[in-house]
């Protein structure tokens with residue numbers, strides 16, 4: 089199992105009160121499989137993704153990524169796990185402005201010592217980025233930045249890929265094409281994909297679906 093979430097609870101302060109955002113959430117995900125997380129705006133999808141990505145702490149329960157329990161790790165342990173096993177496609181892309189497209193794509197792979205120029209070329213070709221490698225993020229459209237973020241996330245062949253609305257900045261047709269490509273690339277790398285989407289069409293293309301509402305999963 090690449091990912092197991094067991095009975096995870098997370099509270100956050102809202103209007104001065106501690107409010108449960110996630111209430112005993114459990115899920116699991118195997119290598120090479122994809123799981124869609126849907127739910128209303130504000131239901132806690134991004135929060136859950138951040139917890140699973142070892143970016144934020146939680147109140148109780150357990151999250152295991154690639155066999156390692158996140159709660160036993162300190163900051164540097166979490167950073168090492170993120171570097172080696174987890175990639176994230178953020179809703180806001182989070183590309184590094186001072187690096188060109190090629191360097192953005194390869195940075196994490198190089199840090200993880202899994203840089204493979206042939207795989208980077210393939211990702212750039214298939215995501216339509218081959219002509220843009222020397223550009224900087226500010227010289228790209230939102231849709232192009234999104235495709236760079238996807239290429240970057242796959243470059244190191246992560247065990248676990250987390251994606252928050254990864255086609256949200258693309259029109260429906262381009263979004264569907266990029267999603268299909270993402271699913272192919274994930275299958276080729278035996279990566280487990282945990283994807284947040286509000287689109288039932290996108291969710292239905294993945295192996296499994298979970299719906300988050302007022303703190304719980306259905």
Ligand SMILES: Nc1ncnc2c1ncn2[C@@H]1O[C@H](COP(=O)(O)OP(=O)(O)O)[C@@H](O)[C@H]1O
Pocket residue numbers: 100101102109127128129130131132133134135136
């Ligand atoms: N840092 C934070 N502090 C307080 N409340 C937060 C914080 N981040 C998110 N929230 C609240 O937690 C809830 C879930 O947010 P989020 O996970 O972003 O939902 P979603 O991604 O499903 O739209 C929302 O009510 C949001 O306002």
Ligand SMILES: [Mg+2]
Pocket residue numbers: 133134135179252
């Ligand atoms: Mg969100």
